[in-house]
Amino acid sequence: MxxxxxxxxxxxxxxxxxTGASRVAGIGYATARRxxxxxxxxxxxxxxxxxAAQPWGAQPMAEVLAGVRAAGQGRVEEISGDLVAPDAPARIVDAAIERFGRLDILICNHARSGGDGTLQEMTAARLDEHYAVNTRSTLLLTQRFAHHFQADRGGRVVxxxxxxxxxxxxxxxxxxAAKGALAAITATVSDELAGSGITVNAVNxxxxxxxxxxxxxxxxxxxSFPAGRWGRPDDPARLIAWLATDExxxxxxxxxxxEGGFRRG
Structure with missing residues (x-):
């Protein structure tokens, strides 16, 4: 044993x-701290x-960085980038390699919110905007991550x-549609990368x-929760961080x- x-x-x-670690109230921030x-x-x-375009507004990254750094030791840096740009995923992953010399873990937490609607209200532009950020950029980030990954085990994508x-x-x-595509593609991408020592999972x-x-x-x-409360950012962050470990x-x-037993309907 x-x-x-x-x-x-x-x-x-x-x-x-x-990715998408821009607010101390967010899942990305809680995951980064873990x-x-x-x-x-x-x-x-x-x-x-x-x-800045959302009701919650933008937060100074200095506050986010300070909170994450307080959780541990070592380096914590930041990079900005609009993932709607086709070349942004490769640029961001390449920056990680240039600054740190390696990249072992990719957490795709980013999301486009707002500008949505019902089926009757939907337009091609709305669909394309959500797909570009929520689906396409995630796959391109994964592609570039796998391109750089050199070890025979320990690679993690969530x-x-x-x-x-x-x-x-x-x-x-x-x-x-755009976020649901990630759940649908997880098994396929994980199968393609298994031989490279990389695991791929999705967390809802x-x-x-x-x-x-x-x-x-x-x-x-x-x-709708048995515990009588919503999930807190650190609830999924504990699972995401565990998925990054050798365990x-x-x-x-x-x-x-x-989901803490969330009841639908």
């Missing part, structure tokens, strides 16, 4: 890229103009999806309180639901 002793720094010596506490050096990607396969997302046709965090819900929606949704090397091609 393998040694069951727990290394408090299971990601020491490894480098992670976390990875850094486990010993990983980090490159945090952000695109502040997207946040996608963030939203449970579209479990129930409807009324009024969010473009987002549901379920409804998480990242500051976007109105008070009425917050109370309504909380009643999860036998888990690949899976869509994992971290």
């Amino acid at each position: 393998a040694d069951l002793g727990r290394d408090p720094f299971p990601l020491r010596g490894r480098v992670a890229l976390v 990875l850094h506490a486990y010993g990983a050096d980090l490159l945090l990607h952000h695109h502040s103009p997207h946040d 996608y963030l999806t939203s449970g579209q396969q479990l129930g409807p997302m009324r009024g969010e046709v473009a987002y549901a 965090p379920g409804p998480v309180d990242t500051g976007w819900a109105t008070p009425d929606l917050d109370e309504f949704v909380a009643q 999860a090397e036998w888990i690949t091609g899976q869509v994992l639901n971290s």
